[in-house]
Amino acid sequence: MAARSNARKRAFQILFEADQRGVSVREVLADWIRHARSDDRQPPVSAFTMDLVEGYADKVNRIDDLIVTYAVDWDLDRMPAADRNIVRLGAYELIWVDDTPDAVAIDEAVQLAKEFSTDESPSFVNGLLARFKDLKPSLRRSES
Numbered sequence: 001m002a003a004r005s006n007a008r009k010r011a012f013q014i015l016f017e018a019d020q021r022g023v024s025v026r027e028v029l030a031d032w033i034r035h036a037r038s039d040d041r042q043p044p045v046s047a048f049t050m051d052l053v054e055g056y057a058d059k060v061n062r063i064d065d066l067i068v069t070y071a072v073d074w075d076l077d078r079m080p081a082a083d084r085n086i087v088r089l090g091a092y093e094l095i096w097v098d099d100t101p102d103a104v105a106i107d108e109a110v111q112l113a114k115e116f117s118t119d120e121s122p123s124f125v126n127g128l129l130a131r132f133k134d135l136k137p138s139l140r141r142s143e144s
Contacts (some may be wrong), residue, residue, distance in 0.1 A: 005049035
């Protein structure tokens with residue numbers, strides 16, 4: 001399971017970098033892949049990392065709409081950048097990655113929040129993703 005946790009961490013880092021640079025996640029993903037191929041010191045980007053980033057990129061507008069709708073009293077642009085990108089990644093995996101159990105997707109996002117964000121972030125991430133978990137059937141149905 002450590003490999004998937006590391007893949008999630010790298011996917012988060014790609015989303016965070018794209019957010020900070022104001023470029024698409026696909027552009028940053030391509031940069032990371034190119035850099036790993038040209039520098040032996042850089043680990044390759046795993047298939048799971050690529051799947052998470054590409055999947056998120058396909059759903060970016062829907063995910064941001066969900067966050068804006070359900071993050072009570074938080075505007076997306078005022079949310080801490082780490083939290084925003086952890087929730088984005090967690091929401092994608094929770095709602096659209098069928099082979100990841102819901103509890104694992106939420107727990108992994110909370111762990112990222114503990115590592116990369118504020119003391120309050122883990123409970124914020126947990127609460128918002130738990131709300132998405134409760135709404136998951138209707139969220140997926142509304143796309144059909």
